[in-house]
Amino acid sequence: AQKVTQAQTEISVVEKEDVTLDCVYETRDTTYYLFWYKQPPSGELVFLIRRNSFDEQNEISGRYSWNFQKSTSSFNFTITASQVVDSAVYFCALRMTSGSRLTFGEGTQLTVNP
Amino acid sequence: GAVVSQHPSRVICKSGTSVKIECRSLDFQATTMFWYRQFPKQSLMLMATSNEGSKATYEQGVEKDKFLINHASLTLSTLTVTSAHPEDSSFYICSARAISLNEQFFGPGTRLTVL
Numbered sequence: 001a002q003k004v005t006q007a008q009t010e011i012s013v014v015e016k017e018d019v020t021l022d023c024v025y026e027t028r029d030t031t032y033y034l035f036w037y038k039q040p041p042s043g044e045l046v047f048l049i050r051r052n053s054f055d056e057q058n059e060i061s062g063r064y065s066w067n068f069q070k071s072t073s074s075f076n077f078t079i080t081a082s083q084v085v086d087s088a089v090y091f092c093a094l095r096m097t098s099g100s101r102l103t104f105g106e107g108t109q110l111t112v113n114p
Numbered sequence: 115g116a117v118v119s120q121h122p123s124r125v126i127c128k129s130g131t132s133v134k135i136e137c138r139s140l141d142f143q144a145t146t147m148f149w150y151r152q153f154p155k156q157s158l159m160l161m162a163t164s165n166e167g168s169k170a171t172y173e174q175g176v177e178k179d180k181f182l183i184n185h186a187s188l189t190l191s192t193l194t195v196t197s198a199h200p201e202d203s204s205f206y207i208c209s210a211r212a213i214s215l216n217e218q219f220f221g222p223g224t225r226l227t228v229l
Contacts, residue, residue, distance in 0.1 A: 043207075100163075102160070
């Protein structure tokens with residue numbers, strides 16, 4: 001069975017602060033993909049990143065960075081210098097390499113206040 | 115590329131009526147489409163997986179006779195909520211998996227309100 005846990009239900013920060021969203025996963029599969037999606041108030045899911053379990057290199061994309069630690073089964077997401085437009089619900093998800101079914105975490109509501 | 119559309123984006127209906135939601139892959143062929151339901155402040159829950167030309171596979175606890183799914187072509191899947199009740203009010207999201215791409219692409223969602 002697969003499980004994704006996002007322990008932080010809600011986070012509130014002030015603009016320009018850095019914020020890290022935690023994601024811990026469970027799977028018996030040796031190969032898998034991890035994802036982060038952003039869901040703004042409009043509801044549409046915005047794809048942010050996909051990471052293969054073979055690749056433990058951290059990734060940076062602008063103000064976004066991801067820390068994949070296979071030893072602790074974590075795939076944390078950091079937003080640097082947060083902005084009001086970053087306010088959204090963020091979902092972490094897991095999928096087997098050979099499968100197509102996505103398992104989502106419960107989501108973290110991020111509110112960035114001006 | 116890889117755009118998925120849903121229609122309608124928002125629908126309000128009376129209790130007891132049926133509502134059809136369309137999910138289309140606009141610029142790719144999708145062998146598999148997925149239907150999710152999301153209640154307020156909750157995560158996405160997979161309802162069913164449909165493969166073109168075959169019957170959908172429903173998740174445990176999802177009534178197949180209530181949520182009819184048809185995937186008649188490689189670019190279109192429909193979800194029909196039959197005899198809708200207020201508890202069916204939710205945000206319904208589809209995703210499509212391309213034949214050539216090992217990835218799912220999500221539609222913008224349909225907000226259903228049953229009065």
